[in-house]
Amino acid sequence: MRREGRRRLKTMIDRRRLILALAFLLPVCVGLPQGASADEPFEVRIVIRDHRFEPATSEVPANRALKLIVTNADSTPEEFESIGLKIERVIAGGKTAEFTVRPLRKNRNYKFFGEFHAATAQGRLVVK
Ligand SMILES: [Cu+2]
Incomplete structure (x- = not known):
């Protein structure tokens, strides 16, 4: 017992x-806040305004999938293009496009540009 x-x-x-x-x-x-999990893609928001990117430079985490959300706030179309990220898409005025980007390596830069206004529409992702 x-x-x-x-x-x-x-x-x-x-x-x-x-x-x-x-x-x-x-x-x-x-x-944990929603979307904070490392499994979720890291969201990057970029606005095209006056044929420029806002912000022109975005820091993103390494080794994590990204979701690029690009809004064209201009009234004219812009072609969002990045050779390094293999992205090329025309975004109509006032529209938003989303791109899934594979996990990137640390300390790399990925340039992107607006092909219709390449003199001013220049930006980059800086992978930290
Ligand atoms: Cu192009």
């Missing part, structure tokens, strides 16, 4: 440990 009691006590302690562990872990999981 004493042995039985000890076993029950041990089970109770194990259960308490489990509950304690869950109590600590749960807020960690729930507390």
